[in-house]
Amino acid sequence: MGPFEIAAIAIIGGCAISGYKTYMNSKDRNNSQEVAALQDELTKLKQRVATLESIVTDKSYQLKEQINKL
Incomplete structure (x- = not known):
């Protein structure tokens, strides 16, 4: 492998890593918004x-239910 090929691989790898980091950061941001919602x-x-619960445990509600059952 020549020096140009090594440099090309390094540049492409750097771009790929940068893109992956950006993707993961945006994904985390979306998840945090969803969790908040x-x-x-x-x-x-x-x-x-x-x-x-407060309505159902109210004594007047229970009394109405018993009257309606009759």
């Missing part, structure tokens, strides 16, 4: 479940 949705769902 999922955490926000989870928080909202927990609030909704807490509200439903």
Whole structure:
């Protein structure tokens, strides 16, 4: 192998590594945005479940259910 071939391989390898690093950084950024969105949705769902639990455990709700069963 001559010096030009070695230099060409080194340049191509450097470009490939740089492109791979850029790809991985953008992939990590997208994943962090998705995780943040999922955490926000989870928080909202927990609030909704807490509200439903408070409604169902309310004594007036239970009384209405018993009256409706009769």
